[in-house]
Amino acid sequence: MPNAPEACDLLIDGGLVLTLDTADRIIADGAVAITADRVVAVEAAATARVRFAPRARIDACRRLVMPGLVNTHNHTPLVITRGMVEDMNFAPMYTPRVPQGYRIGAEEAYLLSRLGAWDLLRTGSTTVVDYYRHGDSCARAMAESGLRAFVGGRIHDIDLAAVAKGEYRYDPAIGEATLRENVDLIARWHGHDGGRVRGFLAPHAPDTCSRELLREVAKVADRSGPPVHTHLAQSPDEVAQVRRRDGRRPSEVLDEVGLLGPHVVAGHCICLDPDEIARVGAARLSVAHVPIGNASSGMMAPIKALQEAGALITLATDTKSHDLFEAMRTALAINRVQGGGRDINARAALRWATANGAAALGLAGVVGALAAGMKADVILLDADAPNLRPIIDGFSIIVHSGVGANVRSVIVDGRVLLDDGRPTRFDADEVIAAAQDVATRLWAESGWSPVLARTGA
Numbered sequence: 001m002p003n004a005p006e007a008c009d010l011l012i013d014g015g016l017v018l019t020l021d022t023a024d025r026i027i028a029d030g031a032v033a034i035t036a037d038r039v040v041a042v043e044a045a046a047t048a049r050v051r052f053a054p055r056a057r058i059d060a061c062r063r064l065v066m067p068g069l070v071n072t073h074n075h076t077p078l079v080i081t082r083g084m085v086e087d088m089n090f091a092p093m094y095t096p097r098v099p100q101g102y103r104i105g106a107e108e109a110y111l112l113s114r115l116g117a118w119d120l121l122r123t124g125s126t127t128v129v130d131y132y133r134h135g136d137s138c139a140r141a142m143a144e145s146g147l148r149a150f151v152g153g154r155i156h157d158i159d160l161a162a163v164a165k166g167e168y169r170y171d172p173a174i175g176e177a178t179l180r181e182n183v184d185l186i187a188r189w190h191g192h193d194g195g196r197v198r199g200f201l202a203p204h205a206p207d208t209c210s211r212e213l214l215r216e217v218a219k220v221a222d223r224s225g226p227p228v229h230t231h232l233a234q235s236p237d238e239v240a241q242v243r244r245r246d247g248r249r250p251s252e253v254l255d256e257v258g259l260l261g262p263h264v265v266a267g268h269c270i271c272l273d274p275d276e277i278a279r280v281g282a283a284r285l286s287v288a289h290v291p292i293g294n295a296s297s298g299m300m301a302p303i304k305a306l307q308e309a310g311a312l313i314t315l316a317t318d319t320k321s322h323d324l325f326e327a328m329r330t331a332l333a334i335n336r337v338q339g340g341g342r343d344i345n346a347r348a349a350l351r352w353a354t355a356n357g358a359a360a361l362g363l364a365g366v367v368g369a370l371a372a373g374m375k376a377d378v379i380l381l382d383a384d385a386p387n388l389r390p391i392i393d394g395f396s397i398i399v400h401s402g403v404g405a406n407v408r409s410v411i412v413d414g415r416v417l418l419d420d421g422r423p424t425r426f427d428a429d430e431v432i433a434a435a436q437d438v439a440t441r442l443w444a445e446s447g448w449s450p451v452l453a454r455t456g457a
């Protein structure tokens, strides 16, 4: 007599399943069975239908099923600068007349962060790193969104009002306050919702943090163990300032204070000389590669050299469109423009956006692939979208032609957050309208005349 079927909470049934596991298994008519927050089986749909008695089912017969993406560097309140700052300068913080930083209040940051979370979710990022001033606002938006989120604050001891005008003034009181805020944020949010939200320390960058402050951050990280996220070698200005101040290059300063290692994720890593590439690689630093943000500033990170030197490459969208599919494709294109060739291919870019991101965040073997025992973070793409055909090897079309808008359903911790294009936890129209109101008002206060305010829309 056949065994009675096993109960499971959810069966994603009948899709083209790309496991992105170590064997790169592809199951043409596959199924993913989920109970609570875990995947319990990834196997042929024909077998799964007999084996499981699911409480709920998603028909995936016209879907491409894959692990959710890992997006390792974002500042969601800065969605307010999207579509504007790209034509002005390399980063909002260093640009005058941009509504950012101290001009954004806590509630405004929260409303903007909700828009960022919606964009991240809609485009298939299921594990995200988010940090900015008003870290609580980001944390609250991420907690509500259902995304797996790492949240931090913004530690610096520079006077930010001055830096937009190109002046560097350090004030230990600012450093002490911003470090304390970040430590308090971690105490409040780390472990929220069964560990779905976690905290980290976020010293902004080697030029906006003095060496003394960076040393303090390293001590706190050593003592209590949170991972560290920072920016590194983001611009020639940063390199010039750190050399002026300390007589060293930014990565040397991080190394000296104990912030160059596998526990650190560093965004950008653009302006590194060959010695620094070797140093960063030897330290096994995790690099949050932001190909679109860098390129829109006219810059390219030496990603292939960093990977060959030993750094762990991950992918991120930073303050731009949160579509990590665009970022994968752009990363490959930039590597080839740099003469990097085709050995870094679509599968490699997918690895950066999944398993590598997971490893950088301490979630190796937990997220970033579909396998029994791993967290149930799954995305379903519309396999009938014209830009996703023809499907031949399964990987390349996603990277070279896929877009975030192909994502139809998103599951995190076994919970359906996007159900065939509709968010299940919030009203998308309300989220968009509230963020638009904030942006319209703050850009107007900065001397711009937002077009929607003029048309009354």
Ligand SMILES: [Zn+2]
Binding pocket: 073, 074, 075, 231, 267, 318
């Ligand atoms: Zn950044």
